[in-house]
Amino acid sequence: MTSALLPPRRRRRTGSLLGLLAWLCGIAFFLPVAWMVLTSFHSETDAATNPPSIGAGLSLHGYREFFGEGTGVSPWPPLINSLTASVVSTLLVLLLAVPAAYALSIKPVRKWTDVMFFFLSTKMLPLVAGLLPIYLVAQNTGMLDSIWLLVILYTSMNLPIAVWMMRSFLSEVPTEILEAASIDGAGLHTTLLRIVAPVAMPGIAATALISFIFSWNELLFARVLTGIVAGTAPVFLTGFVTSQGLFLAKVCAAATVISLPVLIAGFAAQDKLVQGLSLGAVK
Amino acid sequence: MPTQTTEATRPVKAAVTTPGRQAARARRAQRAKDWARRAPLLPALVFLIIVTQLPFVATVVISFTRWNALAPDSRGFAALDNYLAVFTDPAMRSSVVTTVLLTVTVVLVSLLLGLGLALLLDRSFRGRGIVRTLLITPFLVVPVASALLWKHALYNASYGLLNGALTWIWGLFGSDNPPQPDWMTDSPLAAVEMSLIWQWTPFMMLILLAGLQSRPADAIEAARMDGATAFDIFRYLTLPHLRRYLELAALLGTVYVVQNFDAVFTITSGGLGTANLPFTIYQTFYQAHDYGQASAQGVIVVLCSLLVATFALRSVSSLLREEVTR
Numbered sequence: 103m104t105s106a107l108l109p110p111r112r113r114r115r116t117g118s119l120l121g122l123l124a125w126l127c128g129i130a131f132f133l134p135v136a137w138m139v140l141t142s143f144h145s146e147t148d149a150a151t152n153p154p155s156i157g158a159g160l161s162l163h164g165y166r167e168f169f170g171e172g173t174g175v176s177p178w179p180p181l182i183n184s185l186t187a188s189v190v191s192t193l194l195v196l197l198l199a200v201p202a203a204y205a206l207s208i209k210p211v212r213k214w215t216d217v218m219f220f221f222l223s224t225k226m227l228p229l230v231a232g233l234l235p236i237y238l239v240a241q242n243t244g245m246l247d248s249i250w251l252l253v254i255l256y257t258s259m260n261l262p263i264a265v266w267m268m269r270s271f272l273s274e275v276p277t278e279i280l281e282a283a284s285i286d287g288a289g290l291h292t293t294l295l296r297i298v299a300p301v302a303m304p305g306i307a308a309t310a311l312i313s314f315i316f317s318w319n320e321l322l323f324a325r326v327l328t329g330i331v332a333g334t335a336p337v338f339l340t341g342f343v344t345s346q347g348l349f350l351a352k353v354c355a356a357a358t359v360i361s362l363p364v365l366i367a368g369f370a371a372q373d374k375l376v377q378g379l380s381l382g383a384v385k
Numbered sequence: 386m387p388t389q390t391t392e393a394t395r396p397v398k399a400a401v402t403t404p405g406r407q408a409a410r411a412r413r414a415q416r417a418k419d420w421a422r423r424a425p426l427l428p429a430l431v432f433l434i435i436v437t438q439l440p441f442v443a444t445v446v447i448s449f450t451r452w453n454a455l456a457p458d459s460r461g462f463a464a465l466d467n468y469l470a471v472f473t474d475p476a477m478r479s480s481v482v483t484t485v486l487l488t489v490t491v492v493l494v495s496l497l498l499g500l501g502l503a504l505l506l507d508r509s510f511r512g513r514g515i516v517r518t519l520l521i522t523p524f525l526v527v528p529v530a531s532a533l534l535w536k537h538a539l540y541n542a543s544y545g546l547l548n549g550a551l552t553w554i555w556g557l558f559g560s561d562n563p564p565q566p567d568w569m570t571d572s573p574l575a576a577v578e579m580s581l582i583w584q585w586t587p588f589m590m591l592i593l594l595a596g597l598q599s600r601p602a603d604a605i606e607a608a609r610m611d612g613a614t615a616f617d618i619f620r621y622l623t624l625p626h627l628r629r630y631l632e633l634a635a636l637l638g639t640v641y642v643v644q645n646f647d648a649v650f651t652i653t654s655g656g657l658g659t660a661n662l663p664f665t666i667y668q669t670f671y672q673a674h675d676y677g678q679a680s681a682q683g684v685i686v687v688l689c690s691l692l693v694a695t696f697a698l699r700s701v702s703s704l705l706r707e708e709v710t711r
Contacts, residue, residue, distance in 0.1 A: 121510030127502055128519035134583065135522050137546055138534050153556065154549040198432055201425030211422050217430070219698055224437045226694040228644050230663040231683035232440030234447065234670050239440075258436035261429060319527050322646045322663070326671060336529045340651065343533065350537055350544070357530035368525035369518060376591040 142354035149351040164355030168342075177359070180338035183249050184360075187324075187334060188317040191256035195264045195313045196306060198257070203268030208275055208298065218266065225262040233326060240327055247329040255323050260313040267312070267378055271305025272298065304374075311371050312378030315364050335360045441687060448680035455674045467681035477682065479658060480665040481689075484643065487574065487661055491581045492638040496631065498582070499589025506590070507597045524587040532651035535580040540652075542567040573657035577648050585642065589634045596630030597623070636697045643690070662686050 140156070141149045142165070148158035170176045206214045236255065237246075245251040275298055283293050324334040339360055342353045368375055451463035471477050506517055523531070539546045548565045555563030569576045600623060608618050646663045653659040655668060666686065670679035 117508065117510070120505060120508060124502075124505040124510060124516050125512065127505065128516035131583065131587070132519040132522050134534060134539060134546075135526060137538060138526075138530075141538055150544040152544045152549045153553040154544075154546055198429040202429035205422060205424070205426035209422050211426060212419070217426065220430075221433070222698065223691075223694055224433055226640055226697065227437070227441070227690055228663060228683075228686050230644070230646070230666045231444055231687045232437060233666070234676055234679055234683065235440040235443035237670075238443075238676075254436060258433055261433055265429060315525075319529075321529050321650070322667065326667070336527060336647075339527075339529055339533065343537070353533055353537060357527070357533055361525065361527045361530050364527060365522070365525045368521065372517070372521060372591075375521075375524075376595055 138354045139358055141351055142358045144351050146348035146351045150348050164351035167352045168355045168359060177338060180333050180335045183332055184318055184335040186249050187252045187256055188314045191253045191317050192310050192313040194257040195260045196310060198261055199264035199268050202265050203272050207269045207272040221262040221265045237326060246327060247331045249332040251327055252324060256317040256320060260316055264309045264313055267309045268305050271302055275301045308374035308377045311367055311374050318364055444680045444683045447676055448684045450677050452676040453674055454676060463677055467677045470678055471681045471685060477665060480660045480662050483659060484661040487578060488639055488642045490578050491585060491642050492635055495582045495585040495589045496635055498586045500593055502590045503593035503597055506594055520590060521587040523583050528647040529651060531584055532580060532648045536652045540568040540576055569653060573653045573659045577652050577659050581648055585638055589638060592634040593630055596627045600626050
């Protein structure tokens with residue numbers, strides 16, 4: 103493309119063509135999600151047709167089934183389990199990561215880069231390799247099928263990312279201002295509240311978002327370590343697939359409901375999402 | 386750094402009055418100060434070591450044990466038997482190949498697609514914010530939900546959307562004999578890869594878009610004034626600038642995709658040559674109940690990851706280096 107050399111009108115035309123291409127790509131990527139939502143509002147017979155019955159009448163049947171009509175299985179325990187595991191582990195992550203990030207950026211310990219790499223390396227080890235000992239310990243301490251076990255594991259799963267993210271935010275605190283504050287006799291409390299907190303707040307929000315999403319999405323540990331009592335929403339979702347009868351509308355309704363918290367949180371904070379996933383390296 | 390200044394002043398102070406006691410007190414004060422610095426770090430560090438490192442130690446120990454939960458009486462020291470069994474197991478070898486293939490394909494394709502989309506989104510056009518939102522949606526669907534969606538609503542041979550669309554398109558041309566491939570049995574690995582590429586392309590795009598938007602605008606403007614073509618600008622200005630972002634996106638994508646369990650477990654249940662390492666370990670442990678062998682597999686996976694991780698960490702360290710010299 104030599105758009106710089108083209109006359110303005112042709113450049114504008116390639117411009118609007120590229121805009122159109124972007125729109126087409128966006129729609130193509132969105133299509134499966136749109137299909138999922140549309141199917142969730144179809145009756146089971148309309149959901150499983152070939153060719154697809156796009157204009158079929160809408161029905162809330164799938165959602166009613168999801169919320170337990172007919173089967174009597176309530177989705178609330180797994181949803182509440184997921185919420186508990188995600189929220190409590192996110193709070194724990196923040197409680198542990200924020201002070202750690204402080205000790206890695208504002209008042210850094212010696213060899214702080216080594217500590218950073220230790221945190222990151224734990225993230226690179228596949229979780230599945232530690233699964234068996236965790237299972238055995240849980241079995242012997244009666245923690246199997248307990249939501250608190252998942253809280254602990256999700257905290258450890260998200261802690262390294264959180265430390266990296268929080269450090270990258272806290273390293274933005276200007277050192278000159280910190281020095282000036284200490285010369286003026288500002289105590290630790292004032293420094294934290296007036297200088298560090300304003301810079302840290304967006305970082306805390308991003309960290310919380312990422313930690314929440316990863317915990318909410320997790321399947322492997324939840325599947326192996328929980329049962330009837332502490333099963334989470336993703337585990338519950340896999341149970342909707344039956345070997346007999348039609349289930350597509352039901353599964354789509356369940357998938358939509360369970361994805362909704364993440365979709366809302368993600369749309370509300372798109373930029374935070376990038377920061378979080380890139381360990382704070384991309385701002 | 387404050388620590389250096391205190392260390393520099395200490396000998397001078399110590400030399401003035403009774404050297405021995407003064408030096409000891411200064412050393413003690415210094416040590417207390419060091420610990421005060423470390424204190425906020427310790428809870429996180431201790432927690433992580435207990436929850437993530439100790440299980441690995443246990444895994445190593447169990448990997449040398451003959452231990453099958455279905456035959457508890459024959460438990461004992463196994464030396465290297467588990468490792469021999471794992472290395473000679475064709476299923477294990479094929480799961481290594483599958484893991485590499487799956488990861489490389491997913492990361493490379495989503496990186497390229499993500500780059501293309503990021504370049505498209507880097508220009509201003511009407512509705513850009515909406516398109517960006519549409520594009521990141523796949524990433525926000527819960528992974529299990531996405532896997533179920535692909536398996537049942539899209540790939541299903543009799544009523545999935547893909548074959549439905551084929552029927553519809555063929556019907557437009559008056560044919561009632563459309564091709565109806567069974568996507569998940571004809572090309573099982575590609576089916577898993579496709580769903581993962583759909584999920585990970587938005588992630589790559591977001592990182593690369595952030596990279597594009599941090600380009601120095603004046604250098605590009607100057608190049609354009611000098612008559613550089615769009616391709617030249619891309620080749621000599623944009624791409625070098627993007628290099629770090631490309632590396633970062635590839636590295637993070639690899640870390641997450643290597644560990645993928647949800648898609649393999651849901652879409653193909655590890656059948657038809659799609660079992661990757663996390664799935665194989667899950668199976669050995671959860672279905673075969675062979676604890677010793679599952680642990681040996683785990684240790685091997687950890688060793689392989691360490692190999693990849695050291696390489697990857699070196700590239701991440703470039704991100705930290707500039708800050709260290711700050």
